[in-house]
Amino acid sequence: MIRKMSLRDIDPVVQAHLLSFPKFFLSILGPRFLSLYYTFLCSDPDGIALVGLNQTGRITGFVAGTTNPRGFYTRLLKKQWLKFAAASFTAVLKKPSLIPRLLGALNYPKENPAGLDVAGLYSIGILPSDQQQGMGRQLVAEFLKEARNLGCRQVFLTTDRDDNQRVNNFYQKNGFTVKRQFITPQGRRMNEYRTDL
Numbered sequence: 401m402i403r404k405m406s407l408r409d410i411d412p413v414v415q416a417h418l419l420s421f422p423k424f425f426l427s428i429l430g431p432r433f434l435s436l437y438y439t440f441l442c443s444d445p446d447g448i449a450l451v452g453l454n455q456t457g458r459i460t461g462f463v464a465g466t467t468n469p470r471g472f473y474t475r476l477l478k479k480q481w482l483k484f485a486a487a488s489f490t491a492v493l494k495k496p497s498l499i500p501r502l503l504g505a506l507n508y509p510k511e512n513p514a515g516l517d518v519a520g521l522y523s524i525g526i527l528p529s530d531q532q533q534g535m536g537r538q539l540v541a542e543f544l545k546e547a548r549n550l551g552c553r554q555v556f557l558t559t560d561r562d563d564n565q566r567v568n569n570f571y572q573k574n575g576f577t578v579k580r581q582f583i584t585p586q587g588r589r590m591n592e593y594r595t596d597l
């Protein structure tokens with residue numbers, strides 16, 4: 401079953417994020433940062449945030465993004481920058497190299513090629529124990545449906561080009577095609593995907 405994410409889902413969503421993206425940037429910033437991030441996506445009028453539940457009613461996956469990608473991180477931090485700074489403080493103390501990346505994220509939306517009718521799918525994760533059972537496909541399908549209902553005509557997302565064949569195959573099988581390739585300031589080679597709605 402797929403339904404909209406609500407504030408009471410944030411803890412299980414954060415757990416699912418940490419388990420499905422163990423070494424990724426947002427996970428390194430820690431659970432408090434993730435909690436603020438998903439709370440924003442879940443409450444923002446432009447946000448699309450969905451959860452997938454198994455037969456016992458447990459959250460096994462989530463997908464989240466926005467119908468208004470340009471300026472997303474600025475909006476995210478505008479009112480809550482102090483809370484985000486406090487939430488990432490310990491991680492930054494342990495790993496100061498995170499600072500340029502955090503600041504870079506603020507510029508990212510300016511480079512975002514999306515127009516007003518392009519939604520961004522920012523995050524999808526399924527608990528490792530529940531992968532390969534069709535939940536990811538269903539969550540993507542519902543995300544696209546929701547974006548279309550909200551007036552969008554395309555959805556974009558980015559993912560690593562290297563050592564990420566399974567995820568690239570997953571998006572291609574779900575109707576996405578590579579629109580552009582780029583290298584992040586950290587040297588990661590990325591694919592930007594689009595799909596028409």
Ligand SMILES: CC(C)(COP(=O)(O)OP(=O)(O)OC[C@H]1O[C@@H](n2cnc3c(N)ncnc32)[C@H](O)[C@@H]1OP(=O)(O)O)[C@@H](O)C(=O)NCCC(=O)NCCS
Nearest residue numbers: 420421524525526531532533534535536537538559567570
């Ligand atoms: C990428 C990810 C979201 C895919 O979700 P998923 O639920 O595992 O994907 P699905 O089950 O819908 O589809 C994947 C495969 O399962 C197969 N599948 C679907 N339903 C199935 C079922 N009932 N029984 C068995 N296999 C099934 C699909 O055919 C597909 O296999 P294929 O690639 O060989 O064709 C998930 O693996 C994940 O969370 N990964 C870690 C986080 C991540 O990398 N996210 C994306 C970052 S950009």
